[in-house]
Amino acid sequence: MKGFIYKEFLHIFRDPRTMLILFGMPIVQVLLFGFAITNEINNAGIAILDESKDEMSIALTDKLLASGYFTLKENLRSRDEIEAVFRKGNTSLVVVFEPQFSSRFIREGQAAVQLIADASDPNTAHLLSVFASGIIRDFSGDISIINKPPLTIRIQTNMLYNPELKGVFMFVPGTITVLLMLISAMMTSISIAKEKEMGTMEVLLVSPLKTWQIVSGKVVPYILLSFINALIILLLAYTVFAMPLRGSLLLLLAESILFIVMALTMGIFISTISNTQQQAMLLSMFALMLPTILLSGFIFPVENMPDALQYLSHVMPSKWFIVIIKQIMLKGLGITYFWKETLILALMTAFFLIMSIRKFNVRLA
Amino acid sequence: MKQIAVDIRDIRKSYTGIKALQGINIQINSGELFGFIGPDGAGKTSLFHILTSLVIPDSGSATVAGYDTIHDYREIRKIVGYMPGKFSLYQDLTVDENLKFFAGIFRTTIHEHFELYKDIFAQLEPFRKRKAGQLSGGMKQKLALSCALVHKPQLLFLDEPTTGVDAVSRTEFWEILQRIKYMGITVIVSTPYMDEAALCDRVALMNKGSIMAVNSPENIVRSFGKNLYAVKSEQMFPLPGLLATIEHTKAVYRSGEYIHYLNEKDDFDPVLIEIYLRACGHGMIQVHQIAPSIEDCFMVLMQQSKAQKAA
Incomplete structure (x- = not known):
């Protein structure tokens, strides 16, 4: 057993490609998902057309720019310039103050601000207008309190758990899930299929080794490496993206190990039905990777999918694991809130374990 | 007096319609150097797979050292050494690491039965730190043989060990097999090279899944x-x-x-x-x-069986 595990580590450390997949990919993926593939608002370019230029419009402009969501690209002088500034492409929102802004506000109790958004990117346009109106409403509230009289209705929207709507908080759990799945399932299935392909499985079978010894000799190194990977990703998320960890680290790691073991049993199962490394890789890619990315709620919310796909997403182990990670990291909840998800993962593990032990052949096919 | 090491009774096996083995009956004695001689496709590898418990025959039965190949496969796997026809060691591990690994899975050490393969290993000595994949063909086979001997098996199954090996290494390899035999290990070897038959105690001439003759090489030639x-x-x-x-x-x-x-x-x-x-x-x-040589016997037997089938 010990010798088997040692041998497996030698295989891993001697193959530069394996090493690259194991340790290069997680880092690159986390950084990619974290920085490039986000849909959050950060320093969006805006232009201001201030037709009154009084104390209140200037104060509101300052408040908008101080929020951090917006960067002032241009001050416009007339409405004719609005189209031109959108055409330049670096501005996605124009804020227009009507003339005599503060005097109207104080005298008539209301003044108008017009938000013109570039809706060629509808998501961004919507988000920007929501953010801007939030700030403006906030501003009018402040003024009303100072001036007391008419009670204006304040709408307060709170973005719970991720108040800044940071995309990275969504992508990190997803990335951890995808990577653990990839490394655990794909790498084990490939490494077992490799023994079959190279003919070494024949020699292993004609030896006193039992099935569970061969399998665990293959699996133990990958449990360790996947676990190290999970730690690296979490560390990156924590340091580079300031992802909070509100719940218990121990619980998170324990759940990660459960998921890793689940993925490994899937990997063993895949290897029992494939005879070559290529077969194993394709199977893991199509059976695991794509559904994990597409159906787990990692990129597309499960709630928005057609019913059939929603049902399909229930059999994706990754979907449940993502829920668990988010509950722990973002909400800081304990096991009582997601024992159901944990149980589902445990049952899936048991299922694949039994299936692969039954399928694992003590002879040649 | 003679103990039966391998008893094969009416073994048949087909792979998707191709009859790989069509009723094989052979008894191999303990301590014998027994050769299965036949061209590619004769069924040698299929037979070895069945004897090493890797494949279940369609019908018939076989025992190895008294153990049934189907029911007692665990016992068989403890006492046989098997060297498949395809080079089956870890190419990315060194000579030493391979040997250590195989010693490990048989719960023994390199030293325990070292006298068994020390002659072979002496030739591998200069390459101990080299990766198995970078060895020459002859050296690879010697390493594979060492790995198959590391646990001192009672029986040694060698599937075409000299295929693709140069003439000098082939001769050396057969000398090694003779020595292993004298250490009391039953050696069962297959080969497509007719000239190697003379080096076995007894041979079975195989063609198209059938045994054409089983005898000592001298007797086979004599009956010609x-x-x-x-x-x-x-x-x-x-x-x-x-x-x-x-x-x-x-x-x-x-x-x-x-x-x-x-x-x-x-x-x-x-x-x-x-x-x-x-x-x-x-x-x-x-x-x-x-x-006449063994090859002559083989050709004649083959023509006869062809004629029989035609008739």
Whole structure:
């Protein structure tokens, strides 16, 4: 057993490609998902057309720019310039103050601000207008309190758990899930299929080794490496993206190990039905990777999918694991809130374990 | 007195319609160096897979050291050493690491039975830190043999160990097998090379999933008719057809630059061949009587079984 595990580590450390997949990919993926593939608002370019230029419009402009969501690209002088500034492409929102802004506000109790958004990117346009109106409403509230009289209705929207709507908080759990799945399932299935392909499985079978010894000799190194990977990703998320960890680290790691073991049993199962490394890789890619990315709620919310796909997403182990990670990291909840998800993962593990032990052949096919 | 090490009874096996083995019956004695001789596709590897418990036969049964290959496969796997036809060590591990690994899975150490393979290992000594994938063909086979011997098996199964190995290494390899046999290990080896048959105690000549003969190489050659001739003329192409029309011809086949001709009559006179060929207009005729080799036996047996099937 010990010798088997040692041998497996030698295989891993001697193959530069394996090493690259194991340790290069997680880092690159986390950084990619974290920085490039986000849909959050950060320093969006805006232009201001201030037709009154009084104390209140200037104060509101300052408040908008101080929020951090917006960067002032241009001050416009007339409405004719609005189209031109959108055409330049670096501005996605124009804020227009009507003339005599503060005097109207104080005298008539209301003044108008017009938000013109570039809706060629509808998501961004919507988000920007929501953010801007939030700030403006906030501003009018402040003024009303100072001036007391008419009670204006304040709408307060709170973005719970991720108040800044940071995309990275969504992508990190997803990335951890995808990577653990990839490394655990794909790498084990490939490494077992490799023994079959190279003919070494024949020699292993004609030896006193039992099935569970061969399998665990293959699996133990990958449990360790996947676990190290999970730690690296979490560390990156924590340091580079300031992802909070509100719940218990121990619980998170324990759940990660459960998921890793689940993925490994899937990997063993895949290897029992494939005879070559290529077969194993394709199977893991199509059976695991794509559904994990597409159906787990990692990129597309499960709630928005057609019913059939929603049902399909229930059999994706990754979907449940993502829920668990988010509950722990973002909400800081304990096991009582997601024992159901944990149980589902445990049952899936048991299922694949039994299936692969039954399928694992003590002879040649 | 003689103990049976391997008992094969009416083993049959087909792979998707191809009959790989069609009723094999053989008893191999303990301490024997036994060879399965036959061309590619004769069924040697299929038979080895069944004997090493890797494959279940369609029908028939086999025991290895008294253990049934289907039910007692765990016991068999403890006491046999197996070297598959394809080089099956870890190419990215060094010589030492491979040996250590195989010692480990058999719960032994490199040193415990070192006397068994120390001669072989002495030749590997300079390459101990080299990766197995970078060894020469002969060295690879020696390493594989060392790994198969590391737990001192009672029986050693070697599937075509000398295929793809140079002539010098082949000779060396067979010397090693002789030594292993004298250490009390039953050695069962398969080979497509007919000349290697003479190095075995007993051989089974195999073709197309059937055993054509089982005997010691000397007896196989002895049972062969006396009247074997090597014939040559200036027109080689029509020669076999012409020879086949001679009365009481048993077999005609090409062997190197000669046509080998066998007649079943003991009192056959080779002058007949020369007269006949000359009458047919052949010149530069050579006819020599030759001592049969295993290859001759094999060719004759093959032609006979073909003739039987045709009839």
